[in-house]
Amino acid sequence: MLESLIIKNYALIDDLNLKFTPGLTIVTGETGAGKSIMLDALSLLLGERAETKAISDKSRKSVIEATFSSPSPELSKLLTDNGIEWNSAELIARREISASGRSRAFVNDTPVTLPVLSSITSNLIDIHSQHSNMVLSQSSSHLSIIDSFAGDAELLGRYRREFSEYVALRSKIKRIKEQIAKNKENREFIVFQLEQLDKLKPRKGELRQVEQEFDMLSDSDQIREDLGYAYNCFESGDRSINALLAEATESILKVNLDIFGDKVEEELAERLENLRIELKDITETVYDYLERVDSDPGRLAKVTARMNQIYDAIKRFKVMDEDGLVALHAELRGKLDSIDNGDGDLEEMEKQARTLAKDLKTLALELTGIRQEASVRLSELITETARPLGLQNLRFSVALTQGKLTADGQDTADFICSFNKNHEMQSMGKVASGGELARLMLSLKSIMAKCMNLPTVIFDEVDTGVSGEIADKMGDMMRRMGREMQVLAITHLPQVASKGDSHFKVYKTDNETRTVSHVRMLDKEERIRELAAMLSGKTINDAALLNARTLLKNVGKEQK
Template sequence: MLRSLDIRDILIIERLELDFGAGLNVLTGETGAGKSILLDCLGFVLGWRGRAELVRQGADQGEVTAVFDLPKAHPARAVLETAGLPVGDELILRRVNARDGRKTAWINDRRASGDVLRQVSESLVELHGQQDDGGLLNERGHRALLDAFAEHPGLLIATRSAWKARASAQRQLDVARADLEAVRSEEDFLRHAVKEFDDLDPKPGEEAALDAQRRLMQGAARIREDVARGLSALGPEGAEGMMRDADRWLQGAADRAEGKLDAPLIALERAIVELGEAAQGVEEALEALDFDPRALEACEERLFAIRALARKHGVLADDLSDFAEALREKLEALDAGAEGIEDLEVELARAGAEFERASADLTKAREKAAKRLDAAMAGELAPLKMERAVFETHISPGDPGPDGRDAVAFTVATNPGAPAGPLNKIASGGELSRFLLALKVVLSRGADALTLIFDEIDRGVGGATADAVGRRLAQLAEEAQVLVVTHSPQVAARGAVHFRVAKSVSDGMTTSEVRALGTGERTDEIARMISGAEVTDVARAAAQSLLAG
């Protein structure tokens, strides 16, 4: 609920403090007194689009402060929490307009952006007038209004959930198809490359082992001849034979040498043993160096093939095995891709069928709610002297989405047999005002969180019709705070709080003033609205009758 409005140096208002009440608040005054300026000021502090130049002439800046009471469950609390702003039972909005055009906003004494300010204001105030293009006249919002009237949140939740599942299945199918198409574009390469790897079958560490083996075989060819000569020099035809001959000769002479050859013979025996070990080792080495030249050729061919494959794919030789595995996985994905896409297509069809079922249930519920809404509107239009008008909620197939596949539009025909059409194209100014009021009364459930503002919505009506408008506004005000700018005495008499807007000129400066009226002042103001500039006793009596109900 809007509790107070403080305006300083805005347009023709120098300083104004207003305290609003619950229920129906009415603002009256002569034409041009400045009633619309109050709405401009309220719109400014709420972040609405409005006049570019607001600062009062001679002032450096203009400022508007609005104070709202926030119940515990008010939707504005969630907006404030999301924006990281202080939340309490009181909400203070303040906005300043500097002379150079700069505008600055605060919410609960914290700087706030225009976007956040507008999000908060959408949960606080709703404006209705004859050119209500952003409200009930906006066809894009009619489906949501019908759903709110129907009160079928379970069907909406089911439809949104089904749409989400359908959209998810579609995304997965699209990704799978794109991936498969990308893999198919390199299918020939993959099959050829995988065959190359399968044929060669490189192993991690094999390149280093082959390189070492190749170098060993290349070196063996150069040293084998020298090793063979060395073995020959050590063998029976060489050192071993000569040492055995020396041992035989010395053994024959040892008996006659009186022990002088004992030690040399022992040393010679050791030398013969070690020489034999040396010869055996050289022989084993020679055998190791003995290889088939074709083995060197085969080693080199495989080594060069591994290195060429690594260069071809731009990887290290030791990484060829992992790279080959990745290619095999891609090829397997290609081979299994068609089957996977078939599964995803089945899932998409299942999700699509579930969405169609949920949206069909929602459509049936909307059609039933539309009939109830049309009947309720007929009941509201009759007291407003529009019993011959026809209001119809038109439901037609629309683009599928999270809220189903229905397009909803409110249409009217003002006279029997006349073609139906959109509210703002068919109804005249006065008719449009009454259509909007009736629609708002019917759709008012849950509006208690909002302050509803009606700007001269009773224009063009009078007498019993104006009285019916006043009664409907009062009825609406039983569930929500309502502010109405009116020229109708029948409407003004229904107000719980009555403000009079007046304009005065002092020292060549025009200013607008607003003040709350007491009981006697209300009688005079309503009498003025009835009779004009000269208030008569008859007008006062009529005003008292209206106030009496």
């Protein structure tokens, strides 16, 4: 259950620290006093979006913190799975919002994402806001109510996972079919391009080789002349470089060089020999290049033609180089193969889709069976629970209809009812008044809270649209709910407020700079005066005080 709530720097609330007790807790206060602010703050702990405009003092952050007792075994597993430390005594959820809009969430001081925070706190508390009655009148919400009552979350989760897989597969099949159709339209052009590239036979690195050979062949005469002259300098005649080096070496070695120092002759002889070997190697290399230069006009023509073919193809196919031509060649072959042989992969995917569809249908039928059984039980319980609230002639049923498969199965649900004898049952949204919706919602909440094992339920003016005896009976129902779970009820009706085990009053005051909301727990006498004010208005008379005491006394008698 909700043990405590701390709210700091949020809207009209400056610093609030409330302690809660089991049973039915009543919250009252004038319109605009700040009751809804408490719920808005609690909603942040359920994962609702935070707005910076709710921060009253922009110099400090806003903090909302709730302490809950005794997490259930299911929740304990969820905490463990998310790496959150906990003990069996309590759980603390906290949300912090900075003036810059940054929001952080914590569970037991462990940072968590909003989805994780929501998944945890939604197992601890349920808030029935003022617009929930209208949601009940919308058939789009009815199937989820049936599922919650049926407890089919595991089966529904399995169905939704397979449905998501099926939708993704069908989408992929559609894209492939569209691509195949598009490719078939382009097949003739692809074949034409392939024929050109097949004829060209591009190879990686070929263009550089061709360009080098072209440069050599186109300047072969000049190259031969220059290399020939160089070779002659190195090798031909008595005055060649090699011959002169030999003569110079012979003359140097005639001298006793050791007179210039130890090992001078040996070292110089070694250097001269290395020079001779290097010059000989250079000479042979130049000769090799000279031999490779071929002045062949026919070969030059072929190389020029090949080079131009590659240049033309690069330009025509809009690629960067010959490597791009090679890659395009492979890509086009793949496309053609996909066009001509792609139906095999598509056929396999179609087979998978048919298998998935069959499995989905089986799961959907299983869901339908569970929902039909749950619909009968829920209809009986709502009728039984709501009749004491002044709906003696209520007839309630769930119309389940089957159609095409969706993310929720094959079913759609519509709550149909009649509130008067001999009246045809119709969709709830068409026939239910505001007061009738309020009573049906309270009945539904009392049923759902039990089956979902919710420890805390909060009602925000669930009694809207009713008064007098009906309000008294709705208060009795909330009080009975409080014996099995913690119930917090915000109300403007004294009949409901008198049923509480504890009673908070929300009020606001003005200081020099701003209006501030406060909340305090009322003692017995304060509670009598609050009920009297609710009965008579601002001017509290003796009759109102007597009526207030009578209301509380009657509740005490019922308790005994």
